[in-house]
Amino acid sequence: MNILQALFFPPEQPGGVSSMVPYITEKFNKRGWDMELFSLPRRVRGKGTEPVTFNTFDWTRYAGNPIVDKYIQTYKDYVWWTKLRIRKSYDLIHAHHPIAALAIKEVFPDTAVIVTVHSSYEGELLLNGKIEGGGPEQLFLTSIYGEMEARLDQILTVSNSFKGYISEFIQDPDRIGVIPNGYDEKRFRPISHENEVAQLITVCRLVPAKGLETLLQACAMLKERGHPFVLHIIGDGPSRTELEELAKEMNLYEEIIFYGYMLHPEEFMPFFDIFVLPSKAEAFGSVFAEAALCLLALVGTNVGGVAEQIENGRNGLLVESGDAPALSQALEKVVVDPTYRYQLARAASEKAKKSYSLNRVIRQLRGVYERYGK
Structure with missing residues (x-):
């Protein structure tokens, strides 16, 4: 044909x-x-x-x-x-x-x-x-x-x-x-690693719909509670300058790295621990499946296709869109407990391999x- x-x-x-x-x-x-x-x-x-x-x-x-x-x-x-x-x-x-x-x-x-x-x-x-x-x-x-x-x-x-x-x-x-x-599993190669400080990563176009302002607010709360982390933001878009300024205002600039656009982020993701993206809407949310195949713990919002990929507490954590305190608490769970986040990551990977x-x-x-x- x-x-x-x-x-x-x-x-x-x-x-x-x-x-x-x-x-x-x-x-x-x-x-x-x-x-x-x-x-x-x-x-x-x-x-x-x-x-x-x-x-x-x-x-x-x-x-x-x-x-x-x-x-x-x-x-x-x-x-x-x-x-x-x-x-x-x-x-x-x-x-x-x-x-x-x-x-x-x-x-x-x-x-x-x-x-x-x-x-x-x-x-x-x-x-x-x-x-x-x-x-x-x-x-x-x-x-x-x-x-x-x-x-x-x-x-x-x-x-x-x-x-x-x-x-x-x-x-x-x-x-x-x-x-x-x-997704072709061969593209995704989880790497055994131990990060002394929890490494968070998000991959998206930097636009309001992705909810990154909520993520920065949640990270500021996480820092206030004394939990060390680094947030890696891969992507570019019209909100980048505003987000960089917001990171400075929230005293987060030392904890956040803005990379800009990257063609194959799946080659980069396996070195990190937690994937987080507080989108306001997603038809499917491809990047969650990609992160799961990279063996990352998933933290997302209860919207669209993301909620169909993540069963809260079993293969990731879900919070309501725009709820910075809830997002901060979810991140705290996986930042402070490497064993728990590995369990979530393993379950997410198994589902992604089976379903996607x-x-x-x-x-x-x-x-x-x-x-x-x-």
């Missing part, structure tokens, strides 16, 4: 999707499937000029809004790039972003197109303070789910929680399948591909 994996971001860009799909493609190719990657380069902007029409709603009533206009232009660019670069047909196309899915379906109307929705763009914009609830941007972006239902052959997502979210915007929620992300293996994803996707492919 000849299959195209259509990404939005190029494979070398940060994020769980961009890093996972190339491994899926490689696995299928080794099994004799004909599969290749396609994405829109960042240099391709403002090239598309064809008008955009959706079947289920009139997007032009939102025209003039900067976010909507940017989304529509990206759609046009994806259509332009697809027509320019793809000169062959496929038995099936698997897209990993709404823009990629709908644009490529426009170019290949007679080819089965399935989409995996990995996250909520409108949710991220809301949490990051870029848009207001009920505004034109949210209405436009949530209408896209109905358009996908009408035009695409299958909608997949990565957690039951996120399926519930999408279900509010479509007619038949039973059409949504759930296939959690998967790449081979499991391959089996589930193969079933979908055989159902919809020519």
Whole structure:
């Protein structure tokens, strides 16, 4: 079967999707499937000029809004790039972003197109303070789910929680399948080590939605109670300067190291002890599974896909989003007790290997591909 994996971001860009799909493609190719990657380069902007029409709603009533206009232009660019670069047909196309899915379906109307929705763009914009609830941007972006239902052959997502979210915007929620992300264990190599001071690590884009202000507040409380630690923050984003200033104000700058963006943080994570990320929302939370496979104890928030990965007290610790005192207490439990955090880490690793293996994803996707492919 000849299959195209259509990404939005190029494979070398940060994020769980961009890093996972190339491994899926490689696995299928080794099994004799004909599969290749396609994405829109960042240099391709403002090239598309064809008008955009959706079947289920009139997007032009939102025209003039900067976010909507940017989304529509990206759609046009994806259509332009697809027509320019793809000169062959496929038995099936698997897209990993709404823009990629709908644009490529426009170019290949007679080819089965399935989409995996990995996250909520409108949710991220809301949490990051870029848009207001009920505004034109949210209405436009949530209408896209109905358009996908009408035009695409299958909608997949990565957690039951996120399926519930999408279900509010479509007619038949039973059409949504759930296939959690998967990871090749060979990429993750836990390392035996003993750190005299507990080493905390977080990996994320530095934006308000990740709740890092809450993490700094929790760390300040941890320091006040006399517990030594070092927090390593891997990632970059618009909140970095603000977070660095906040660390100074809270007298935490000596305990925190800001690294900036790193392409393969999984090569770095095994040297640490505890992974913590107090997100306000996560469709799946790929980095938690990656940290588990690196044998780190997990501390997260009771949101979305994170709560589906962590059973509180068994393979990690969960607190409510925005609750700095509770987060500080959870961190204290794993900072002061190496045996306990190892037990949590071991349980998290076992679950990740069982539930989020790449081979499991391959089996589930193969079933979908055989159902919809020519």
